[in-house]
Amino acid sequence: MSVEAGKPEDAFEVDARATLFGFDDEDVRARVIARSRGWRVGGAARTFGLFVLVAPFVAVIPPHAVWFIGALATGAVLARRRYIERFTLVGVFGVCPKCQAPFTVKKGRLKDPHPLHCEGCHHEPTLRLADGALRSQAPH
Ligand SMILES: [Zn+2]
Structure with a gap:
């Protein structure tokens, strides 16, 4: 896990997986901003x-x-x-489990699990963050 600067509003990256039923999971990195109260x-x-x-x-x-x-x-x-937007998803670095196309995501509230849209095959893989990935990043 990398944190680029000390400010709570700054973006950081967490390990995640892109999953799609019937295909092997892909390891991806999710870029997230923790939002303060x-x-x-x-x-x-x-x-x-x-x-x-x-x-x-x-x-x-x-x-x-x-x-x-x-x-x-x-x-x-x-x-x-x-x-309720505690975390904002700003990017996903990785490829689709089905067609290997890279993801492009619209900046928005991070849901759990978060649906991803694949431009390549138009399937909707799911983004799952590693357990506890956000716990240490939660602002107070
Ligand atoms: Zn795809």
Whole structure:
């Protein structure tokens, strides 16, 4: 496991495996950013705050209540998504277990297990991190 710098928001790499039913697992490296509580709470509050500000303006359009509630609900969903993003997956270095094509991933919340999309064969291998790989990296 390598950590490039001491700041909690910096990216680091962990060992992982790409698995696909019927094929041998491939060893890969996952590049991950550990998110601090401040980043998650601050981002969630900003996101929800923005939608609270927008809600009265969209409520001018009939049917008023639908837009108002819709704006608040959208803000809540996006804020929750930010709040639960403890780790952000920024890259996967390795190849698909089926077609050996390298992975390209979209930056986003790391799920466990995390679905990967293969551009080569359009299958969806699963990214599994080594047990406890993130435990020592979790910010406080
Ligand atoms: Zn593939």
